[in-house]
Amino acid sequence: MTELLAPYFASPVYLFVLGALILPLLPKGELRALVTLIVPILSGYLIWNAAPGLHGITTLGGLEITMMRVDKLSTIFGLIFSLAAFLSGIYAWHVRDSVQQIATLLYAGTAIGAVFAGDLLSLFVYWEGTALASVFLIWARRTTGAYATGMRYLLIQIGSGVILIAGIALHYRASGSIAFDRLTGTGPESWDLGVWLIFMAFGVKCAFPLMHNWLQDSYPAATVTGTVTLSAFTTKMAVYCLARAFPGTEMLIYIGAVMTLFPIFFAEIENDLRRVLAYSLNNQLGFMVVGVGVGTELALNGTAAHAFCHILYKSLLFMSVGAVLFRTGTSKASELGGLYRTMPWTMVFCIVGAASISAFPLFSGFVSKSLILDAAAENQYPVVWAVLVFASAGVLSHSGIKIPYFAFFSHDSGKRPKEAPTHMLIAMGLTAFACIFIGVFPSSLYALLPYDVNYVPYTAGHILAQLQLLVFALLAFALLMRYGFFPAETRTINLDVDWTYRKLAPAFLGLVVAVVRTVWGELARGALISVQAGQTALERLYGPGGRLEQVQRTGAMVLWVAILLGAALAINLITVS
Amino acid sequence: MPTGPNDKITAIGKKLTALEKPEIIKRMIQGLAIFCVLLFIGDFFHLRHGKFESEDLFGFYGFFGFAAFAFIIFATKVLKSIIGRKEDYYAPNVVDAEDYPDVELDVKEHGDD
Numbered sequence: 010m011t012e013l014l015a016p017y018f019a020s021p022v023y024l025f026v027l028g029a030l031i032l033p034l035l036p037k038g039e040l041r042a043l044v045t046l047i048v049p050i051l052s053g054y055l056i057w058n059a060a061p062g063l064h065g066i067t068t069l070g071g072l073e074i075t076m077m078r079v080d081k082l083s084t085i086f087g088l089i090f091s092l093a094a095f096l097s098g099i100y101a102w103h104v105r106d107s108v109q110q111i112a113t114l115l116y117a118g119t120a121i122g123a124v125f126a127g128d129l130l131s132l133f134v135y136w137e138g139t140a141l142a143s144v145f146l147i148w149a150r151r152t153t154g155a156y157a158t159g160m161r162y163l164l165i166q167i168g169s170g171v172i173l174i175a176g177i178a179l180h181y182r183a184s185g186s187i188a189f190d191r192l193t194g195t196g197p198e199s200w201d202l203g204v205w206l207i208f209m210a211f212g213v214k215c216a217f218p219l220m221h222n223w224l225q226d227s228y229p230a231a232t233v234t235g236t237v238t239l240s241a242f243t244t245k246m247a248v249y250c251l252a253r254a255f256p257g258t259e260m261l262i263y264i265g266a267v268m269t270l271f272p273i274f275f276a277e278i279e280n281d282l283r284r285v286l287a288y289s290l291n292n293q294l295g296f297m298v299v300g301v302g303v304g305t306e307l308a309l310n311g312t313a314a315h316a317f318c319h320i321l322y323k324s325l326l327f328m329s330v331g332a333v334l335f336r337t338g339t340s341k342a343s344e345l346g347g348l349y350r351t352m353p354w355t356m357v358f359c360i361v362g363a364a365s366i367s368a369f370p371l372f373s374g375f376v377s378k379s380l381i382l383d384a385a386a387e388n389q390y391p392v393v394w395a396v397l398v399f400a401s402a403g404v405l406s407h408s409g410i411k412i413p414y415f416a417f418f419s420h421d422s423g424k425r426p427k428e429a430p431t432h433m434l435i436a437m438g439l440t441a442f443a444c445i446f447i448g449v450f451p452s453s454l455y456a457l458l459p460y461d462v463n464y465v466p467y468t469a470g471h472i473l474a475q476l477q478l479l480v481f482a483l484l485a486f487a488l489l490m491r492y493g494f495f496p497a498e499t500r501t502i503n504l505d506v507d508w509t510y511r512k513l514a515p516a517f518l519g520l521v522v523a524v525v526r527t528v529w530g531e532l533a534r535g536a537l538i539s540v541q542a543g544q545t546a547l548e549r550l551y552g553p554g555g556r557l558e559q560v561q562r563t564g565a566m567v568l569w570v571a572i573l574l575g576a577a578l579a580i581n582l583i584t585v586s
Numbered sequence: 587m588p589t590g591p592n593d594k595i596t597a598i599g600k601k602l603t604a605l606e607k608p609e610i611i612k613r614m615i616q617g618l619a620i621f622c623v624l625l626f627i628g629d630f631f632h633l634r635h636g637k638f639e640s641e642d643l644f645g646f647y648g649f650f651g652f653a654a655f656a657f658i659i660f661a662t663k664v665l666k667s668i669i670g671r672k673e674d675y676y677a678p679n680v681v682d683a684e685d686y687p688d689v690e691l692d693v694k695e696h697g698d699d
Contacts, residue, residue, distance in 0.1 A: 278669075427695060471634075
């Protein structure tokens with residue numbers, strides 16, 4: 010029995026499952042919260058000390074399953090996932106809702122399981138696991154809107170899993186393998202349908218353009234702490250899967266470039282600051298996807314590094330906006346402003362997150378994003394490179410400036426909320442420290458990257474270029490603001506791709522139903538009229554006073570019978586002869 | 587005595603309210619402009635050895651950053667007029683038109699226990 014189960018203990022997933030099982034047995038309170046902290050620490054410890062290679066190999070229905078593939082690519086994602094789970098655990102110390110605590114554990118656990126999965130079948134199981142566990146972080150808000158949003162989220166997430174398993178089955182039939190390795194072959198021309206489906210499934214969770222809207226729809230609908238957790242795992246798991254299976258796929262460069270671009274504009278006009286961050290998350294994923302597409306060692310290092318830094322600063326930004334929501338009841342820019350007066354620490358941590366995502370020198374984004382930009386430039390993609398530089402200025406506009414400005418400065422909203430609770434400040438403080446530490450000592454991060462790093466981010470030319478870009482953009486902001494060109498925030502929402510399935514498709518279906526109903530109605534009416542006409546005709550013939558109802562004499566009847574018999578006889582004679 | 591808007595705030599907050607004075611804002615923008623000029627001058631030293639010719643143009647990143655930011659702001663004004671809708675557009679199946687449930691929050695004012 011133990012031998013049978015042993016492979017499943019090779020991956021740290023079991024820690025999270027155990028944690029989720031033990032948690033409800035403990036009394037409500039600090040003990041339960043402690044479980045959500047201890048599990049990620051143990052997981053991080055196991056991952057840090059795991060020997061490179063394949064572990065936990067077993068067979069299931071004749072297929073080889075690998076529970077734990079340890080190499081530098083999976084390790085860096087496993088470590089940052091554990092760290093993110095730990096930090097969000099501190100942030101959520103006050104939460105007494107065991108549904109959220111269990112969901113968080115299982116969500117983080119399945120995401121970590123996915124990055125260590127060595128075969129596509131285990132990947133699929135974890136893939137669906139993240140979807141099922143995470144939706145409870147949205148439903149935990151317990152409102153009509155959150156329930157509907159959760160259903161939309163679940164449909165798309167499970168849908169991506171269905172596409173994935175279909176792809177795996179087709180790929181297995183074509184190649185006889187379920188190994189989760191490079192699937193690029195000799196390029197997209199050589200891909201079988203199965204590989205295309207796997208690629209699409211990854212694309213849905215990675216929020217590719219037109220498949221992105223589940224992210225902005227659902228993340229702002231989760232609880233204060235749930236959004237922080239959600240921001241870390243699903244999309245970066247998808248980035249990992251792309252980096253593992255599709256490095257160097259040129260198409261990804263263009264997909265990624267579009268991803269960096271369009272969310273900027275949506276983020277800029279969005280009123281809910283948590284949704285602004287969700288758009289910004291989409292834009293950051295674009296940088297990572299470009300890195301996967303370029304596919305060189307420098308570029309893949311860039312993707313891994315950027316995912317690592319991004320999880321930290323994005324969590325930090327979601328934490329700070331979450332703290333504002335926790336204390337004021339809203340995260341809408343139109344309702345906020347001037348909060349620096351009473352939430353100065355949250356404001357400082359928010360600015361650290363904003364500076365990190367904007368890639369100011371000495372902050373984490375600077376040392377990770379430049380790897381991707383340089384890789385794009387080195388491989389001579391001038392247009393893509395220009396798009397990324399533009400997108401970098403865009404990041405400053407919506408995440409660097411908009412988030413801290415509208416929450417903590419701007420006009421005085423009159424709100425005087427109490428500073429965030431201590432545990433939230435500790436979580437934000439630790440995350441902010443990590444952002445600055447990586448920015449100041451990039452070699453600490455570079456040591457974890459999949460390939461050897463021979464890169465110096467802090468050259469005079471690079472610092473000058475980045476400062477010029479950001480400070481001139483800041484000047485543009487200051488001038489636009491000063492002269493009244495900067496648009497005010499209003500209580501509105503904006504249409505996006507989700508309009509097609511939330512309004513257009515239902516409207517179209519309604520139209521189809523109306524057309525079918527009308528046509529059917531008319532047909533039925535026509536049929537009724539015909540039947541009625543037939544009935545009238547029959548009635549006229551057979552009814553009272555009808556032709557066949559008239560009284561005939563017996564003699565006439567006998568005559569008709571004789572005629573009929575005669576005719577029958579004649580026909581018989583003719584046919585026989 | 588009526589309480590002013592800044593009576594009930596933290597010590598750090600009180601110090602920071604100075605930043606809201608018009609003359610300080612003006613001075614901050616001036617400082618930013620001077621910093622921009624210095625960064626511009628930095629290009630005299632030819633520190634950059636870009637992968638593309640355009641990168642080495644004088645003040646390339648500065649102009650790019652300024653123009654990109656201004657473009658984004660003006661473009662979004664147009665975009666918002668096209669795709670902006672009222673908050674309850676998708677109601678009731680959306681959280682935007684709802685209040686965040688109080689049970690999940692700990693709404694407190696500064697000075698509350």
